[in-house]
Amino acid sequence: MTVAPADHLPSVKPEQEFIAPPSDPDEERIEAGVAIVGGGPAGLSCAIRLSQLIAAEPRLAELLGEVPIAVLEKGPRPGAQLLSGAMMSPSALARLLPDVDPSEWPTYGPVDRDAVYLMTSRRALRLPTPPPFRNHGNHATSVARLGRWLAARAEAEGVVILSETAATKLLVADGVVRGVRTGDRGRGREGEPLANFQAGSELIARATVLAEGSQGHLTGAALRHFGIAGDDPQRWELGVKEVWRVAQPLDRVVHTIGWPLRARARYREFGGAWIYPMGEQKVSLGFVAGLDYRDARFSVHDVLQQLKTHPLVRGILAGGERLAWGAKTIPSGGYWAMPSKLWAPGLCIAGDGAGMVNVPRLKGLHYAMHAGMFAAEAIFDALKTGSADDLSSYQQRVEESLIEDELYRARNMRQPFRKGLVLGGAIAGAMQATGGRLPGGHWRSEDDAVVDVFIGKRARDYPKPDGKLTFDKLSSVFASGNVTRDDAPNHIRVRTRVPLELALLWQNMCPAQVYEVTAASTTGRDALVDVTLTPSNCIQCGAITAKGGRLTPAEGGDGPNYQET
Amino acid sequence: MSSILVYVLHHDGEFNKSSLGAVCEAGRLAAGLGGQAAAVVVGGDDLSDDLCRSLGSYGAARVYRFRGPEGLAQPAIDAIATVMARDSHRYVLFGGGLLGFEIGAGLAARVGGGVTMEVTQVLVRDDRLVAVRPILQDSAVAEIDYVGEPGVIIARLNAFAVTSGGDGAAVVEDVELELSAWSTRTRMVRRGERRGAEIKIEDADVLVAGGRGLGNAAGFDLCSQLAKALGGGVAATRAVVDAGWYPYSAQIGQTGKTVAPKLYLAAGISGAIQHKVGMQGSEHIVAINKDPNAPIFEFSDLGIVGDLNKILPKLTAAIEDGRGGREG
Numbered sequence: 001m002t003v004a005p006a007d008h009l010p011s012v013k014p015e016q017e018f019i020a021p022p023s024d025p026d027e028e029r030i031e032a033g034v035a036i037v038g039g040g041p042a043g044l045s046c047a048i049r050l051s052q053l054i055a056a057e058p059r060l061a062e063l064l065g066e067v068p069i070a071v072l073e074k075g076p077r078p079g080a081q082l083l084s085g086a087m088m089s090p091s092a093l094a095r096l097l098p099d100v101d102p103s104e105w106p107t108y109g110p111v112d113r114d115a116v117y118l119m120t121s122r123r124a125l126r127l128p129t130p131p132p133f134r135n136h137g138n139h140a141t142s143v144a145r146l147g148r149w150l151a152a153r154a155e156a157e158g159v160v161i162l163s164e165t166a167a168t169k170l171l172v173a174d175g176v177v178r179g180v181r182t183g184d185r186g187r188g189r190e191g192e193p194l195a196n197f198q199a200g201s202e203l204i205a206r207a208t209v210l211a212e213g214s215q216g217h218l219t220g221a222a223l224r225h226f227g228i229a230g231d232d233p234q235r236w237e238l239g240v241k242e243v244w245r246v247a248q249p250l251d252r253v254v255h256t257i258g259w260p261l262r263a264r265a266r267y268r269e270f271g272g273a274w275i276y277p278m279g280e281q282k283v284s285l286g287f288v289a290g291l292d293y294r295d296a297r298f299s300v301h302d303v304l305q306q307l308k309t310h311p312l313v314r315g316i317l318a319g320g321e322r323l324a325w326g327a328k329t330i331p332s333g334g335y336w337a338m339p340s341k342l343w344a345p346g347l348c349i350a351g352d353g354a355g356m357v358n359v360p361r362l363k364g365l366h367y368a369m370h371a372g373m374f375a376a377e378a379i380f381d382a383l384k385t386g387s388a389d390d391l392s393s394y395q396q397r398v399e400e401s402l403i404e405d406e407l408y409r410a411r412n413m414r415q416p417f418r419k420g421l422v423l424g425g426a427i428a429g430a431m432q433a434t435g436g437r438l439p440g441g442h443w444r445s446e447d448d449a450v451v452d453v454f455i456g457k458r459a460r461d462y463p464k465p466d467g468k469l470t471f472d473k474l475s476s477v478f479a480s481g482n483v484t485r486d487d488a489p490n491h492i493r494v495r496t497r498v499p500l501e502l503a504l505l506w507q508n509m510c511p512a513q514v515y516e517v518t519a520a521s522t523t524g525r526d527a528l529v530d531v532t533l534t535p536s537n538c539i540q541c542g543a544i545t546a547k548g549g550r551l552t553p554a555e556g557g558d559g560p561n562y563q564e565t
Numbered sequence: 566m567s568s569i570l571v572y573v574l575h576h577d578g579e580f581n582k583s584s585l586g587a588v589c590e591a592g593r594l595a596a597g598l599g600g601q602a603a604a605v606v607v608g609g610d611d612l613s614d615d616l617c618r619s620l621g622s623y624g625a626a627r628v629y630r631f632r633g634p635e636g637l638a639q640p641a642i643d644a645i646a647t648v649m650a651r652d653s654h655r656y657v658l659f660g661g662g663l664l665g666f667e668i669g670a671g672l673a674a675r676v677g678g679g680v681t682m683e684v685t686q687v688l689v690r691d692d693r694l695v696a697v698r699p700i701l702q703d704s705a706v707a708e709i710d711y712v713g714e715p716g717v718i719i720a721r722l723n724a725f726a727v728t729s730g731g732d733g734a735a736v737v738e739d740v741e742l743e744l745s746a747w748s749t750r751t752r753m754v755r756r757g758e759r760r761g762a763e764i765k766i767e768d769a770d771v772l773v774a775g776g777r778g779l780g781n782a783a784g785f786d787l788c789s790q791l792a793k794a795l796g797g798g799v800a801a802t803r804a805v806v807d808a809g810w811y812p813y814s815a816q817i818g819q820t821g822k823t824v825a826p827k828l829y830l831a832a833g834i835s836g837a838i839q840h841k842v843g844m845q846g847s848e849h850i851v852a853i854n855k856d857p858n859a860p861i862f863e864f865s866d867l868g869i870v871g872d873l874n875k876i877l878p879k880l881t882a883a884i885e886d887g888r889g890g891r892e893g
């Protein structure tokens with residue numbers, strides 16, 4: 001009997017639970033011109049572009065009221081829940097703020113040297129850098145820092161940023177998106193109101209932008225409600241990242257393939273590591289792996305710990321100290337999994353939430369920012385005509401841009417890796433060389449949750465944490481800055497009695513030790529077991545949504561508090 | 566002349582332990598500044614002359630007593646601001662706790678002073694005080710210098726040890742003042758202990774803390790028995806509070822309480838950093854765990870690798886025997 005997460009889904013009905021018509025009395029509503037959900041690169045670029053456009057149109061500014069642009073950010077402050085590699089292509093930042101000199105950008109500057117290694121357990125074989133990994137001219141960036149910087153710019157332009165505010169429902173009436181409902185605060189573990197309880201409120205807007213990032217809560221519901229999901233199911237990879245202070249500056253951008261992943265096709269382990277310089281004193285180090293792997297004991301967190309024991313990586317980190325840690329999923333379905341429509345009446349969807357990620361190139365930041373700007377321009381044009389019901393010009397702008405062009409070229413490059421690293425790599429190489437024309441066609445991808453899992457021996461390879469080079473998950477959660485209230489309601493929807501395979505899958509997959517299979521609950525190989533949850537550890541990476549559960553927004557302000565991830 | 570003022574909280578005729586720690590620290594710092602420490606107390610008839618004088622043995626030269634409502638922030642701010650307007654005090658120190666935070670912050674606003682919170686250490690440097698506080702979830706410390714005076718220093722709860730020094734008696738002075746209009750707009754309805762905690766764990770000298778290694782909720786009985794024998798309190802980790810084995814009021818750690826008892830006995834606690842930050846200030850840490858690799862052994866003074874179910878009852882029995890076979 002095979003076990004796949006998709007056979008053990010909790011009862012969640014996004015279209016019914018997370019979409020509702022406005023219901024608050026008029027006097028209790030908050031009104032904004034444009035509501036933007038998510039203070040990341042997409043949302044903040046949208047806000048800044050929109051404020052630039054409105055500044056030249058005083059009549060429209062007046063129409064949009066006291067709060068022309070509101071950004072809802074679930075984190076404690078903008079940037080606090082952003083995490084990326086990140087090598088950023090600078091085209092979007094240059095377009096958004098043409099007057100700002102690149103020397104003032106919140107980046108660690110452009111890089112000019114690349115190195116790609118094929119790893120074995122002891123050796124690192126330098127490969128000629130494949131085209132997607134060439135980063136010449138791209139900027140090493142902390143997206144948390146970029147978010148802080150963009151937020152300060154946006155606020156200076158008059159954008160209202162509502163931090164610690166989760167958007168829990170999309171308000172839709174007569175087929176038109178009317179805004180969002182914000183989450184309640186101050187509820188106890190069983191959902192009971194505590195002394196500091198504050199009910200959420202309705203934020204009514206003339207147009208709404210969903211820029212929620214990977215695994216967007218409302219995005220998922222909106223795609224179903226409006227029937228605009230992509231041809232293929234969306235799929236995800238999980239990235240775990242550390243920031244290190246190092247003794248020796250790193251002089252190149254490093255990518256690795258191979259070890260510690262196992263190449264055999266039956267394991268379906270796909271991914272690799274990055275090591276980027278962050279100026280002279282710090283490096284960003286991380287591991288990304290596809291969530292379609294099969295061994296329930298596979299753990300990206302621990303694979304990253306394993307990677308650090310390799311002589312190449314150990315040498316880079318020697319004499320250093322871990323400063324920060326975090327994790328996040330990355331949509332990797334690519335072109336075929338993008339929403340068939342990026343808009344609905346009164347709504348635009350931008351950035352990672354819309355699957356705008358180029359997996360072979362490990363790029364998405366600049367797509368998110370461009371898309372945010374396109375959404376701003378489309379909404380601006382529509383509002384000038386009096387209504388944001390028709391936002392089709394957003395779709396047009398995206399389709400005529402580099403987003404569509406680059407993602408189309410890479411449309412089939414992730415899928416062949418289910419055949420294993422060697423054959424998959426060869427096919428992807430042919431695709432790369434021909435701009436995606438060979439072998440061509442539409443390589444289907446499948447939902448991560450339908451991949452069956454088995455209990456393998458992956459865990460025996462993980463190093464024992466030493467607290468200096470390698471760490472246990474709880475120490476990592478601590479380094480994320482997560483100080484979520486312990487008596488907050490559980491925001492993770494999963495079944496808590498499942499086959500052992502699935503319980504172990506979650507326990508190992510989760511980088512923040514949210515799921516635990518206790519000895520007492522393990523009754524036998526075939527029986528169901530209890531899974532114990534510690535939701536306050538959650539750093540909202542979103543992996544559970546890909547693998548048989550559903551993440552919903554935690555109370556605003558809860559979750560990680562990233563500084564430089 | 567006095568140089569450092571300390572707000573001292575009391576309840577039921579007894580001074581609060583973290584306040585007493587702050588008085589001791591103020592006495593030491595004032596000596597370093599060539600001045601004296603003084604205390605402010607607010608309350609009713611339970612603030613007897615003798616009780617107030619006893620603060621002298623902890624380092625206060627003078628005690629300003631204001632007969633007013635205890636436990637509210639604004640009347641205390643009125644009292645402290647009045648004392649400060651009359652005599653010159655360069656710094657005001659608070660022992661921490663929610664009330665200390667509220668009074669300290671309000672006072673800083675009232676008198677235009679600089680304020681530092683969650684302070685764990687205070688240094689005397691160039692005839693000035695420098696506050697030291699952990700930042701970034703306790704991963705680093707910052708030294709904070711006051712560019713002007715007065716400076717308000719609010720300590721982390723139990724940051725300063727209580728060291729009773731001899732039999733000195735403080736001069737007690739009653740302070741007369743008219744409360745501000747806003748200070749009479751709230752009144753104390755009731756003061757009481759939080760439910761679920763038999764003993765206030767922040768004040769306990771001895772704590773027996775239980776973790777998931779206890780196996781189940783019943784395992785806490787072993788902790789309770791040992792705590793009773795030692796005359797201490799029972800504390801818990803987040804994991805067991807989450808599991809419903811023990812009330813949240815006893816939770817130690819990052820998202821619970823911070824304690825610094827003389828003895829912290831950790832039973833079945835692995836010692837994750839989230840727990841460590843709440844108890845690392847303990848004077849002596851004894852850990853019992855069956856896993857010899859548990860991180861707690863890295864910061865314990867004494868570590869015992871073994872089975873809790875056998876060790877705890879034996880320890881309890883040995884302590885009871887040592888005290889002459891008391892009941893239990």
